[in-house]
Structure formats: C-alpha cells, structure tokens
Amino acid sequence: MSVQLYGRWDLRVVEAVHTWENRYRVEGAASGSGTYPGDVGSQVTADGAAWALVAEHRENAAAAWKPSEMMIDPGLDRVDVRAVIGAEDPLPTRDFRDIRWDARFLDGALFEVPYRPYAVRVDDLFQMPDGIFEAALGVYLMGVRVINRWGLPFTDTHVLDISPGSRSDLAMRGVRILDTWSQAELASLGQRQLGTGMVLGPLAPGAGKTVYFKVDVRNAAPRKHEVELVCRNLAGMADAGHPARRVRTQIFVSRTSVDPATGEIVSRVQEGTLRMRLREFALDQVNGRKGRHRCPPERRTAAGKGGGPSAEQRDLLRRALQALLDGRPVDPCLIQEILDCACASTPCGCGGGGDGRPHDHDGGRDCDEPFYAFPTKFSYTVTPAAPFPGQHGPIPFDDPWWKVLLLIIAILLLIAGAIAEAADVAYQDEDLVIGTLGRVQRDDVDAALCVLDTDRSLAFLTTLDAQSNEDSQNAVTALDGDIALATPVMTRAELDAIMLLPVTDPQRKVHKSGARTGLTHAIMTGFAPLGHDLATWTIDQLALETDPDFNELVSQPGDSGSIWVHTATLRPVALHHSGDGPGTLGRASLLDDVQRLMGITISG
Known part of the structure; x- marks a missing residue:
C-alpha cells in the first residue's frame, strides 16, 4: 500500500513503535525520491506533480521487504495544511504507529x-x-x-x-x-x-x-x-x-452614464474618462428580431394578494400539459417544478419557466438575445485622471485594459439603448416566445431540456439539410430539405467499435446542421475529456475534425447545441458544444451520456 501525494511536502518521522525493522520510500517525486530509515527524526522534503509515500517492513535482515498498511488523516482538529500519516506492520497492534509522520504542505496557497x-x-x-x-x-x-x-x-x-x-x-x-x-x-x-x-x-x-x-x-x-x-x-x-x-x-x-447636455455616453474607470458619441452603427436586424422575446415574469408567491397560482404559473402549466398531450417530448420534472411553485407559500423561481436561472425581471418588457452590431462612425475623447508632463503620457503605455474596455462598454450600451428605444413596441409579440426552459446540466454534457412552441420547431428527430442560402451546399438527402433521423442514439460501445476502423472508413463520417455554419461534415477521430472552459469535463467527449472529402468548417461560434448525426445510419451521435478558432476541430457530448445524466430517453 502507499499514500499518493501532490505538490511539495515536508515529512518528519515523529513516532516509531515497531517490533520489526521498518523503512519508507518516496517514489516518483521530482525531488526527494529515495529510501529512508523509519526512525524518529528521519526527515525529507519531497516535491512533484504526483508522487507516492511507501512504507515497508521485514522480519529480519535475511527477509524480503514487504509493504505496510498506510493511512492519512488530517487529524482530530481537521488541519488542512498539515496531516498525520501512519504506517502499520502486522505486529503488535493495528494502531498505525510503526511509523508516524508529521506531514506539512509547503506549496504556498491551497x-x-x-x-x-x-x-x-x-x-x-x-x-x-x-x-x-x-x-x-x-x-x-x-x-x-x-x-x-x-x-x-x-x-x-x-x-x-x-x-x-x-x-x-x-x-x-x-x-x-x-x-x-x-x-x-x-x-x-x-x-x-x-x-x-x-x-x-x-x-x-x-x-x-x-x-x-x-x-x-x-x-x-x-x-x-x-x-x-x-x-x-x-x-x-x-x-x-x-x-x-x-x-x-x-x-x-x-x-457609464449619459451626459444629457451633450448626448455623449461617459465611461469612467480609475485611470480616466472616455466620452463617446455614436454616429452610425451596422445592425443585424434579422437576428435582432429573432432574438427578441418576452422577459420572464416576476417571481411571486402562490398565496399572493389574489391567492392561488398566478396567471403566469397557470399559463406555464397549460403550455407544458398541452405539449405533453400533443405528443411532444416534455420533461416531467418541469411540470413538477411548476406545480411545486404554484402550490408553495413562499417565493420560488418557476415564474421564469423553471429554468433556475437568476433573472432581473422587467415588468413584462421584451428581452434581447445576442446579435451582431458594431459601430461604423463615432467620435470619442479620453481624459486621464492625473495630468502628465510632456507630449507622451501614460495613456498609450499603462494598463491598456481600461481604454479598450471603455470603448466596448460605450458601444454596447449605446447600441442596446438604440435597439430598446426603436423596437420596444414593435416586438411585443407572444409568438416570439420560443419555449420554456427546464432542467440544466452544465458540467460534462452542457445540456438543457426545454419545451418548444410548435411553430418554432421542426418535427422531433428531424434536422435541416443543406439550404440554398448557406455556404455549404453538400446535402445529405436534398438541398432545402429535411433529414429524418433514426433511433436509438449510438452508444459508446458502438462508437468504440467504429474508432477501430481506419480514419478513411465511411463509418467514421458524421454531419450536423448548425445555426452558424449550416450543414457541415466531419470525421470522428477519438475521445478526450475536453471542452470549453465554462464547464468541467470529467467524462470523454467526442473529437471531430474536418472531413477532407468536403473540406468544410467543423463548427463556428453559434453552432452549440446542434446534433452530430452518423451519416451512414442517420442515428444521432453527440451534442456539439466546442470548437477551435480556425473551425477545423470540434468537441461534442455523447447523446448516450446526455440521456444518462439528464434522465431522459431520446426515441422516435
């Protein structure tokens, strides 16, 4: 047996109560590896990414060394930067005092x-x-x-x-x-x-x-x-x-604020002030309109002023139940959350659709999803907080973050204000609410469950084929058509078998219909617990690379959530979540894992 340690530790033997001969070894350390006597006062400092402390005993000088039992304990007082490590040979009692170390962690911060x-x-x-x-x-x-x-x-x-x-x-x-x-x-x-x-x-x-x-x-x-x-x-x-x-x-x-006298937006940080006037900007009006939806209603108690569930809660429940009756996939936990919230006597969060996300509610106003907008003409001045002598002051050289920040903040707020002012009334449309968000799983699969409105979704297990207004024209079935998927989803065992085939084998080929890139093709190349840095990845993700037969981008920002489909069988494989800058590599969570972690079954 051994104790695995990480980082830099100081080990000092403080107790040695043994009948047989004892010693200890440090294995795999960048420094401190070796064999040491198990006597009081023996001391070593070991350091390494991962290394092992091994205790051994033998009955006599002619006998072979055998591993001792070991334990590590932060101690009765629960000390985290200092631990007690004990070793035990078979005699005389099992008290882990044959060798006892006072172990101190020396690596700075925990x-x-x-x-x-x-x-x-x-x-x-x-x-x-x-x-x-x-x-x-x-x-x-x-x-x-x-x-x-x-x-x-x-x-x-x-x-x-x-x-x-x-x-x-x-x-x-x-x-x-x-x-x-x-x-x-x-x-x-x-x-x-x-x-x-x-x-x-x-x-x-x-x-x-x-x-x-x-x-x-x-x-x-x-x-x-x-x-x-x-x-x-x-x-x-x-x-x-x-x-x-x-x-x-x-x-x-x-x-940041607006100067009512000049109409300029004024952004301040510790180092100085930026004043900016936006004169023209380019706006993605199509996606700007698509991204506008009704803000989540206010959270309220079920036993409020009027008593009983609120109108918003009743509407959420009606929509979820109607979706269930229509045969659409509905997370039963979403219905349970709405019922629990509607029947509760204390405030809860189902008014926002049961998504559990923190909301700043806006009294029934509309909210905007991200869309593309950038300034084309603007003017600005930067004034440092402290004056400086000479021609060249600190602005071009010191702490450049704040100058870029001020421009970005000013532009974002000006554009947001312009959009809200121009479109606040125009888009008060119930049809723009695309659905109700349910359970969310960020780590390992980065997935969410939602109930979609009928007019905002394709038939279940259907994806768009290549469209004539997209860059990629390599259709799977027909241009401007739909692709009907087969079930069940591919299992890890099936994919492991496919990975044994040559990389050029057609069984390695997959495709997806992404919001940003449209229909693109890729090759499955392996598995690794890697993805974007906003989640923790402890299980394998599917790795994808550009298919040389098509030479298309694997993905672009905005493709997250699209489904990779096995081209030969049209069975769903994985949920896309990440890619590299050039668009030649992608990462996706196996739908087999999504089903398991989200507690769902994807079926026809």
Whole structure:
C-alpha cells in the first residue's frame, strides 16, 4: 500500500513503535525520491506533480521487504495544511504507529485563481467584455476559476468564500456580496452553497472548477477592487487563519452614464474618462428580431394578494400539459417544478419557466438575445485622471485594459439603448416566445431540456439539410430539405467499435446542421475529456475534425447545441458544444451520456 501525494511536502518521522525493522520510500517525486530509515527524526522534503509515500517492513535482515498498511488523516482538529500519516506492520497492534509522520504542505496557497474573477450577466449568463463589472447594469455573477493546489482532494466540506474583512472593505467601496440564492439558481450553475461559501469538492489535486458569487456593483466606484478569497473546511479547522488558505485578486469596475447636455455616453474607470458619441452603427436586424422575446415574469408567491397560482404559473402549466398531450417530448420534472411553485407559500423561481436561472425581471418588457452590431462612425475623447508632463503620457503605455474596455462598454450600451428605444413596441409579440426552459446540466454534457412552441420547431428527430442560402451546399438527402433521423442514439460501445476502423472508413463520417455554419461534415477521430472552459469535463467527449472529402468548417461560434448525426445510419451521435478558432476541430457530448445524466430517453 502507499499514500499518493501532490505538490511539495515536508515529512518528519515523529513516532516509531515497531517490533520489526521498518523503512519508507518516496517514489516518483521530482525531488526527494529515495529510501529512508523509519526512525524518529528521519526527515525529507519531497516535491512533484504526483508522487507516492511507501512504507515497508521485514522480519529480519535475511527477509524480503514487504509493504505496510498506510493511512492519512488530517487529524482530530481537521488541519488542512498539515496531516498525520501512519504506517502499520502486522505486529503488535493495528494502531498505525510503526511509523508516524508529521506531514506539512509547503506549496504556498491551497488553491490557485489563474485569472481575475469576471462578470457574468444574470439574465442570460453571458460574460461581460473582458469580464468587466459595469456599474450601470447592477447585479452580476462573479465567476471565479479555482484550481486545487493542495496535496489532497477538496471534499464536500471545503468551500470557497470571500473573507469577512474583504466583504467589509468591498461594501465600503459600494460592492455588495449577495448571499441569498434559490436552489434553482444554484442548480442552474451546478454548484452548492454551505453558509456563505460555495462547495469546492469533490475536486482532485490539479483539477479546476468555476464557482459563482452574486455581486451588486451599482454603487461601486469605477476602479480596481481587491477581493480576498478564502478556502475553509466546514468540518472544522485548527488552521483557520493560515495564509495558505487565502488568495488575493482583483475585479475591474467601470461606471457609464449619459451626459444629457451633450448626448455623449461617459465611461469612467480609475485611470480616466472616455466620452463617446455614436454616429452610425451596422445592425443585424434579422437576428435582432429573432432574438427578441418576452422577459420572464416576476417571481411571486402562490398565496399572493389574489391567492392561488398566478396567471403566469397557470399559463406555464397549460403550455407544458398541452405539449405533453400533443405528443411532444416534455420533461416531467418541469411540470413538477411548476406545480411545486404554484402550490408553495413562499417565493420560488418557476415564474421564469423553471429554468433556475437568476433573472432581473422587467415588468413584462421584451428581452434581447445576442446579435451582431458594431459601430461604423463615432467620435470619442479620453481624459486621464492625473495630468502628465510632456507630449507622451501614460495613456498609450499603462494598463491598456481600461481604454479598450471603455470603448466596448460605450458601444454596447449605446447600441442596446438604440435597439430598446426603436423596437420596444414593435416586438411585443407572444409568438416570439420560443419555449420554456427546464432542467440544466452544465458540467460534462452542457445540456438543457426545454419545451418548444410548435411553430418554432421542426418535427422531433428531424434536422435541416443543406439550404440554398448557406455556404455549404453538400446535402445529405436534398438541398432545402429535411433529414429524418433514426433511433436509438449510438452508444459508446458502438462508437468504440467504429474508432477501430481506419480514419478513411465511411463509418467514421458524421454531419450536423448548425445555426452558424449550416450543414457541415466531419470525421470522428477519438475521445478526450475536453471542452470549453465554462464547464468541467470529467467524462470523454467526442473529437471531430474536418472531413477532407468536403473540406468544410467543423463548427463556428453559434453552432452549440446542434446534433452530430452518423451519416451512414442517420442515428444521432453527440451534442456539439466546442470548437477551435480556425473551425477545423470540434468537441461534442455523447447523446448516450446526455440521456444518462439528464434522465431522459431520446426515441422516435
């Protein structure tokens, strides 16, 4: 037996109660590997990405060394940066004191935050440009990427939190940390809250995950704000104040408003102010209209002023039940969530369609999905906060993030204002609501269940073939036609068998109908637990590459959610979620895994 450790540890033998001869070995370490006596005072510092501590015993000098039993325990006081490791030979009692080490983790912090926390809009979960928190938009999710740099796994009792001192400092600067979450909100992000912290485990050494905090910056000063993150073990800590538990980082806040006297948009950060006037911009009007839909209604209690379920709740239930009667696939958990919410005596989130996403509700107004828009003519001035001597000041050289940020924020807000002003009345149309979002699974498959309105969807198990207005004209059945899919979905075992065939074999060929690229073809090349960095990938994903027979792009941004179909049999294979910049590589979750993790069956 052995104990697997990660990173840099100091091992010192503090107890040796053995009848037979004992020793220990360090294996696989970048430094410190070797064999050492099992006597009190023996000490070694070992370091490596992953290495093993092995204890051994023998009955006499002529006997062979045999492995001893081993255990590792953070100790009775639940100390995370220090552990007790014990080894046990067969005699005299099983107390793991034949060799006992005092093990200290020396690798700095228990966790790493590889890049600064970033702002995510609560209504659509889109990241703000460069992750900047714009005060004009108010409440955000603060995404924090965490990598375990401790030598042992984080468990379900380890949480990431913002330290009380940092919370107080941020509050004085107008940044409020909001700790009130609904279970639906937490579920939509794939995280769990304990106290005011977010659970980190299970998270193996070297692995990473993203956790989210809710932040209100509407009163924040436009500047960089320091955030101190702390890792706590809620099962108990004797080392609560240890600096290895804390990591300091920053968030960037801007503040944008409109000058009523000049009509300019004014963006401020710590380093200076940008004033901008937009004169012309180009707008994708087709997708702008398609992306507009009714904002989710306000959350309310079922036993409200009028008593009983609200009109919105009754309408959601009616639509879900009608879809079920029409023979369309409906997640039964969605109906259960609507019923639970309508019958509850406390506020809940089903008014937003049961999607569990945090919403800023807008009183029945319309909301816009992302679409393409960019300025063609504008003018701006940049004024530094502090004057400088000479011709060349700090603006071209220092901290360039804020100058790009100001332009991006100003353009986005101006365009958003123009769209809302021009189209607020024109698109108040119930037909634009495309459906109701149900259960969401971000990690491993990045999938969601929804009920689609009839006039917004094709027949189930049908995809569009190549269309005459698209770049790709390599139709599977007929140009401007539909493709009827066969079931069941392909299993991992079937795909493993296909992967044994030569890469040129027709059985390797698949195709998809993507929103951005249209119908494109690809070759299945293998499996790997890889995907975009907004989710955690612990199970294999399907890897795809350009099919040389067609020389088409595998995917482009906007193709996520399209289905890869086995061309030879027309059976569904995988759910697309990622690709590379040139569009020559793609990643997709096996529908076999989607069915299992979402608790559904895809059938004809």
